[in-house]
Amino acid sequence: MEVLNILIIICCLLLVMIILAQNPKGGGLSSTFGGGGNQMMGVQKTTDFLEKATWILIVALISMIILYNVSCEDCTTSQITFFITEKQSHI
Numbered sequence: 001m002e003v004l005n006i007l008i009i010i011c012c013l014l015l016v017m018i019i020l021a022q023n024p025k026g027g028g029l030s031s032t033f034g035g036g037g038n039q040m041m042g043v044q045k046t047t048d049f050l051e052k053a054t055w056i057l058i059v060a061l062i063s064m065i066i067l068y069n070v071s072c073e074d075c076t077t078s079q080i081t082f083f084i085t086e087k088q089s090h091i
Helices: 001-021 029-034 043-071 077-089
Strands: none
Touching: 001 043
C-alpha cells in the first residue's frame, strides 16, 4: 500500500508540473521553443506531448486511486466510524 501511496503522490506532482507548463492560449512551454506559433516545426509536437502526457497521468491517477480504495483493507467503514466516535468522546 505504501508503494501505491508514493506512486499517487509522484503522479500528482508530475501532473501539476505538466499542467503548469501548458498555457491555455497556446503558449506555455511550446511558445518558449518555437516563438509563439503552433505551426512552427517542433512546437506542435511539444503541445501534443504535453496534452498526451496530461491525459495519461489523469487516467493513471484515477486508476491508482480506485485500486487503492478497492484494495484498502485497513479502511473499513466500521474502523472509520470507531475512530470518529472515539475522537468525539474525548472532546
